[in-house]
Amino acid sequence: MKNFVNKKPRFKTKKHYKKTLKKKQLRLLRLQRALHEQNIPVILIFEGWDAAGKGGAIKRATERLDPRGYTVHPIAAPDDHELTYHYMRRFWKLLPKKGEMSIFDRSWYGRVLVERVEGFATKEEWARGYDEINHTEQMLAAAGHIIMKFWIDISKEEQLLRFKEREANPFKSWKLTDEDWRNRKMWDQYEEAIEEMIDKTDTGFAKWYVIDGHDKNTARVTVIETLIAEFEKRVGELEE
Template identity: 55%
Template sequence: MPVTQQTASESDVKHQLSLLHEELGSLQRQARQLKIPVIILFEGADGAGKGTLINKLLMSLDPRGFKVYAMHSPNDEAIFRPFLWRFWIKTPERNKITIFDRSWYRHLLDDRVKGDVSSEEAPRYFTEINDFERQLTTDGVVLIKIYLSISKKKQSSRFEKLANNPATSWRVSKKDWKRHKQYDEYSAMADEMIFPTHTEKSPWAKIDSSSIKSATFEVLQLVRGRLTSAINEKLAEKPATMTPDLNWRAKKDNPSRLDQVDLSLTVDTEEYHVRRKQLQQRLHELEHQLYVTRRPVILVFEGWDAAGKGGAIRRLVKGLDPRGYEVIPIAAPNDFELSHHYMWRFWNQYPKGGHIAIYDRSWYGRVTVERLEGFCSEDEWKRGFEEINETEKHWHNCGAIILKFWIHISNEEQLRRFEARKNTTHKQWKISKEDWRNREKWDAYKVAIDDMIDLTDKPTAPWIVVEGNNKPYARIKVLETTVKALESVL
């Protein structure tokens, strides 16, 4: 009796499905406890059932633990920033799941079919996406990439079904039918996209969604599998050693850049005042051009305690329109920031095109203070150099002008300034016990800073070592370097 058989098998399927749902709920809780962040993205042609399958998946999950983002065309905030910006800032906390309905792959799929991204531009996006995914997965993110495919025939029949039902006809637009005509092109582009981005840590799963029922099973099983291995890996993981490394030197034979700085350079007071005003005036003009051309500027200030970062920044911004720049002081990350990739908080602060972001300390904390205080593992700070280079490259790729200042003073000059602060009532707020403690580690910091400059000084994001013993000299050099850099590109 075939009818009974079918019923039996249907209830069987239902039972299996409910078991899967239960399992996934439990895996979500385990992942949460183990602080495993998860990203699941869905790509696929229109009508492939992305929305439906996301809904099926969500039924297993505790709604307090996930967020779903439907990624449409970028809005004004996103369009004036790197294309990965809007995804970076949505990466999950370490105990959460983020689900993307379309993702950064729009750029290599829809936008290529539309002709907004050419074959010449595509390689850049491939590189940036692979860097991005590697940075996240190395940091512990489980990245599940699902491509749903259906046949051209199936696509048109789904469109027709939606169009014929008054309750759903709004969901099928002329655009959809236009894209239907481009089905073959779209499929070819998808294949071209999947191959170079199918990596060990972030593989693609191509799932045939002609039957929603069987696709549901495949999606749930895939997520179950990926979560299970991530949980097992995490449980087997040995805790990383976080002992500070004070001696490693990346390029042992490189002479120390810091030793080569001529700290005797000074500038005459009269000249200082005249020059400073000229440069401030010029920078103000450039600020306006910057806005018109929508280029973002990223200025990083690092330097010894009491080197004069604050003073240099104040002279830099003095003539500027405050609506065009922001000074971003970077302190130790708070809990919420710590529960993301270390670059996450800097992506969040990324300036909109036409604006200047001035970082008073920065992501270079990763390879200096975090390295020396043991706030991250050796593996983490060592790969930090490459990650930072990649990131600054991505920013440069979309027009950012990047300058990084290391304000250098001698050990003796620092001592003089510390003593002066201690002995001047209205400057005492500037000096703390921690400053004295850091001072004791001068030599170790010097090694780390030489490494930092050796490994991250790039033509597109150069380090400028500023002679800081004479404050007026340092301030003029910062202003002058910034003005020249802007003039050369505007």
């Protein structure tokens, strides 16, 4: 995959992880303020395998930000009303104002992933989706938006371990559904769709960052560090 951010486990202790996380979160908060002051809108997209850790990565990236400046949008399947319109329509009202962040927990990439694999879109519909998405993101980038897209990656074996852990945990069992098990049976079809999605929609104005999600703590810090690096390019130098 392109742009694979391959990070081996780097935290030997929880104390080291928490200290590093806090430091990176503070830097991200300062950059959020700078983006707000400069009226730069941000779109962050999180996709990944079921149980890969999207929610955990989003939580750690946002938990110390100014809550007035970002919104997390968990995206579910479109309802009957939304299906009567173009699939991109429901996302337009969720785009950020200038100086704010819109964070998508799943996104319009459902057109070329779940809708493709599950047959909810025809081959003609999902095949033209790549160009439609690229044109949309190019338009938003030209208007000043920062667009960053994360794929949280784990192996099929790791996913099974996490499914079993969730199943055995009464506080997390609600996260595991029959649909998760059914999707797992279609791993190969999804893997093919993921590869093509990243290959065809990884652009200079809206890059994909593939994060190794096997070690959750490393993945979470890596996401934040990736955000920091990109934001620093846009806002210029900040005083420490």
